Amino acid sequence: MTKQRVLSGVQPTGNLHLGNYLGAIRNWVEGQSQYDNYFCVVDLHAITVPHNVETLASDTYTIAALYLACGIDLQYSTIFVQSHVCAHSELAWLLNCVTPLNWLQDMIQFKEKAVKQGENVNTGLLDYPVLMAADILLYQADKVPVGEDQKQHLELTRDIANRFNHQFCKGEKVLKSPEPLIRSDGARVMSLTDGTKKMSKSDPSELSRISLLDSPDEITKKIKRCKTDPIKGLEFGNPERPECNNLLTLYMILSGKTKEAVAAECADMGWGQFKPLLTETIISALNPIQEKYRAVMDEKGYLESVLRQGREKAEAIANVTLSQVKDALGYTKPL
Secondary structure, three states: OOOOOEEEEEEOOOOOOOHHHHHHHOOOOOOOOOOOEEEEEOOOOOHOOOOOOOOOOHHHHHHHHHHHHHOOOOOOEEEEEEOOOHHHHHHHHHHHOOOOOOHHHHHHHHOOOOOOOHHHHHHHHHHHHHHHHHHHHHOOOOEEOOOEEEHHHHHHHHHHHHHHHHHHHHOOOOOOOOOOOOOOOOOHHHHHHHHOOEOOOOOOOOHHHOEEEOHHHHHHHHHHHHOOOOOOOOOOOOOHHHHHHHHHHHHHHHOOOOHHHHHHHHOOOOOOHHHHHHHHHHHHHHHHHHHHHHHEEEEEEEHHHHHHHHHHHHHHHHHHHHHHHHHHOOOOOOO
C-alpha cells in the first residue's frame, strides 16, 4: 500500500527555536516512518519581510542541517530548498490567476504583519499564502503538519485546489486537497517573556525564545530571566497563569514525563526550585541535536549532496503536477 505524502517547511530566518522543534519538527520525526515526507527550506517565503541578504544562504544551510540533526531520516524523508525547484514560483503565478483578491485580504496573518510594515507592505506578504498553496499542491500532499495559527492558510490551499479543479478540470481532481496534521501537546509553544504570545523568531527580544543552538550559558540566562508569577506551587491549565502552563508544558515534553507526573512533581515547587530543573532538562534535550548539527556542518559536501538529491526527487514530482496544471489551463507543450 502506497504511503500518504506529507509536505512541510520552515523559513531560513535565523536559528530554529523550541517552538519550531516541539510544534513542528519533533512531530515530523516521530511520524516520518508512516509517510512519504518532503521537507523543504522555504527561502522564497523568507523575503516577504525585510531579510538579511548576507546571511540568507548560510541560514538556509543551517536549517537543512538542523532538519538532519533533529532526526529527519533520509530513508523516509526528502530534504530540499524551495527556490531550487522552479515549479514553486511558476505554480504560484498560475494559482494567483485563479485566487480571488479578497481571499488574501482576509488572511489574519497578513492583516497583523501589514500593520507592522505600514506603507512598506509588499505584494509578496499579501500573496505568500498562494505560494504556500503551490508548495503543498505541487507534491499532491495528503497531509500537512501545521500549528493552529496556520490552519487558515491550509484551508485557503484547499479552497484554491477545489476552485481550480472545478473551473478547469472537467470533474477530475488535478490538485489534491490536503488534510492538517496537528500535534496536541506542544503544538503552540509560547514566548518566555509573555505567555500569551507564541514563541517567534520575529520577536525582537532574544530572551523570548530558546534557540536549538543556544549554549548552556545562554539557556541558563534565558530561563533565569523568563517571566513568571509570584505564586508558589505550579499548575497546568490556569488561564491566570499562562507562563506557568507554558513552562510546565516545556518541562513535560522535554523530560518525557506524563502530565500527571509533572503536575504531582511540581505542585509544591517554587520558581527558584523549578527553573534550574527546567534549565537542566532543556540543555540535556538539546545536546544531542547540537552535536549532530556540528557533525553535519563539518561535512558540507554531505549536506550539499543531500540537498542536490532532494532537489532531483522533488523536481520529478513537482514538474508532473505543474505540467498537469498547465494542460488544464490550456497551455501549449514546450517545443
